[in-house]
Amino acid sequence: MSFTLEGRTGPWEIVVGLEVHAQVISKAKLFSGAATAFGAEPNSQVSFVDAAFPGMLPVINRECVAQAVRTGLGLAAEINLESRFDRKNYFYADLPAGYQISQYQMPIVGQGSVEIVLEDCSVRHIGVTRLHLEQDAGKSFHDRDPALSYIDLNRAGVALMEIVSEPDIRSPEEAGAYLRKLRSILRYLGTCDGNMDEGSMRADVNVSVRKAGESFRTRCEVKNVNSIRFVMHAIEAEARRQIEVWEDGGQVEQETRLYDPSRGITRSMRSKEDAHDYRYFPDPDLLPLVLDPAWVERLKSDLPELPDAKRSRFMRDYGIPAYDAGVLTVDQAVADYFEIVAKGRDARLASNWVTGNLFAAMNETGKSIDDAPVPATHLGQLLDLIADGTINGRIAKDVFEAMVESGEAPEAIVEARGLRQLTDTRAIDTAIAQVLDANADKVAEYKSGKEKLFGFFVGQAMKATGGKANPAAVNEALKRALS
């Protein structure tokens, strides 16, 4: 069932393409040795190259190239063994050279694809048109002084990958799924940290609408949206605006717009007429970027297992459902955690504990998987205690809570608190006898045919043992006592 928005004239399809700017993980900038750490003092990570001093020249950073190639490989894309850097010319105070070095005509990575899985478990492939390397600009602050702008060049020259999708996305949900999947792949590869709130991943969103069966109508570009949620909102807001324009008999004009999250609308930034003429031309300071095929092969063989492959393997090797496998593989650290827990144990149980109790504990404590509230080895030990009958499942939940609180190993907690499962039949028999004595009326009811009361007796017996009794043993003993 395809997604549509309802207008006065009937349903409209939306067509979306995304341009994602992903900051490359690299110690140094794309063309200079300056550092790239986030949150440094303004203008403390600026070389003379970044500030475009006279006579300064760019030199490509090999690690940034490797990161772009890894990303291309991770997107199952063609790697262009020869690419080129061009200058994109425009004047702005935070663009020191008056041009941005980018790849216009010959990007380093060509066509690829991203597989997304939607809520209903359907799978779609979103085409990637290209990936190219470019420099980031600096940052302008216009709100600190009534007359002056403040410029921070720490970002100037930082390597970005611009990842351009085909206009294959048909709903806000798909856009969200695409961005989450892309972010997951980038994080697996270690090529971008994907932190949208720090600006290391941002999206330009191209939106148009059309009636079913039509070819594309005019699109608008919503610039610099900095969260997945806002991207999804911006798409819907912009699509609704365009539908209104078309339905009012107007024409959607190609233009650049901005999303205002506080008002939930997009507004015009500049029209096509005001668009810059960037006067692209090959940067004469840089030679064409030529990659050694053997080097690319080496990078390829060193790639980690990526989310799709991992998900398939989890389903195959651990026999867990597609949905669980998907959840467990979004984040590599979660997947690694799961594998430690699941190894040699009941994998479905492991999956339930990770996606259930562990995720809940992470939410409650605000901790991330890297700093998990319970180490994977401890959770594995807990599962072992269940498996060998030392504790039952209910007690295990209490033990887990204690583990989150104290950080201690499950065995120690079980011992210290005397939570070992009661398998001594005499003690169970004693407890059952007490329960039956105290509930003689119910015993009579049971015996006269109200068999549903069996569960009540189990519950009472468990309670009487402080929950420690082996439920199977209680069942058996009860049956015997009541027969």
Place this chain on the structure above:
Amino acid sequence: MSLCDLSLAEVRDGLRRRDFTSVDITTACLDAIAELNPKLNAFVTVTGERALEQAAAADRRLAADEVAPLLGVPLAIKDLFCTAGVRTTAGSKILGPFVPPYESTVTANLLRDGAVFLGKANLDEFAMGSSNMTSAYGAVVNPWTRRGDNAQLVPGGSSGGSAAAVAARLAPGATATDTGGSIRQPASFCGIAGIKPTYGRCSRWGIVAFASSLDQAGPMGRTVRDCAIMLASMAGHDPKDSTSAEVPVPDFEAACERGVRGLRIGVPREYRSDAMAPEIEAMWQQGLTWLREQGATLVDVSLPHTKYALATYYIVAPAEASSNLARYDGVRFGLRREGADLQELYENTRAAGFGDEVRRRVLIGTYVLSAGYYDAYYLRAQKLRALILRDFTEAFTKVDALVTPTAPTAAFAMGEKMDDPVTMYLNDIFTVPANMAGIPGLSVPAGLDVSGLPLGLQVLGKPFDEETVFAVGGAIERSANFSTLPSLRAGALS
């Protein structure tokens, strides 16, 4: 005979023999500068105190028997090279009082080899010009004048200050740069030698950029050997310049003595034009005869795309310049003229900072890169550039070097050719192709025209075969035995 009259090789050798000290020769140069620079305006900045300190340091090293290729040799530095702690203007007002906190690779190499810097030599603004008339720091005067005529002549450009300083014996050698002829044409106009090496031979790091794909540093000296000595120090791979070539630096000085026996010298027929002055044509023939007499074989070659070189150059160079000069915006360094908003700041700063020729080229460059014009101009120019290179590549399968005139005229008077920029641009007609193709080109003084002005011959070589270029240049130099002093210096000494 003053110390100033010594060639760079003689200065180097004399210092090693302790015939005189670096302070002696540096003082002699500084005295000559003090005397003649007011007339010539060859230097924008003279760093006398610093030069004497460097000379004294060199003398201590010489006294300790240290050997370095240029130990104690004073040089003039074209003011396009960034020099740490010394104001660098690029001949423009827009850099304001800019003092680079870094040393260009080429000048750092020279300092490494023991050179002493006398100061920064005048030049056309951002190296854009063929007359040195576009400098924001005033025109440079050619030390030569026509016989019986006191009219001031231009030294050529853009390295006019370097050329005038070397010709007038203010310095035994100078650094220069050549984007379309800026070393060779002023060398020809001033009766000295100068080589634009192969693109990539010298690092461009720290040289204020004009047109990045064409700019190349090179030396100017009074002899071919002097150029060879300097180039050996200036050249070398630099990881900070991606276009600098990873090739070894051979013994250029030794190559000057190789001779031309057995070499095949190409004579490109397209360089012959009706517009060429008969005496330039005669000089060319004379040079070719000398080479034949010394054992070279002359071969007629064709460079069919030569006629497009100038037009192509005047698209590519301004295009790159328009982008390279965008950084002079008043925001981070140099001149700043405030405005009501950012746009006005740009407009005010650039209007106050750039001269007419620079503005003209920025406008041309912006135009040829604009949407809708790019394919017709820039892209076609790039295609032609490839064809020009192919012409040379094919010619060099038949010959070892080419010999042509350096410029279509001798030095012209100030004010001449100023009304029409195109006439001025035509002066680069023989020099531009080497930049388009990236090949080395040397100008060597070959004789005088009827009015007593020097004329140069140009030797073009294969990429990274400066050795053959020096060999051919050395042979021409020996036959020409060019020894006439420039009028100014002849007068000063008489």
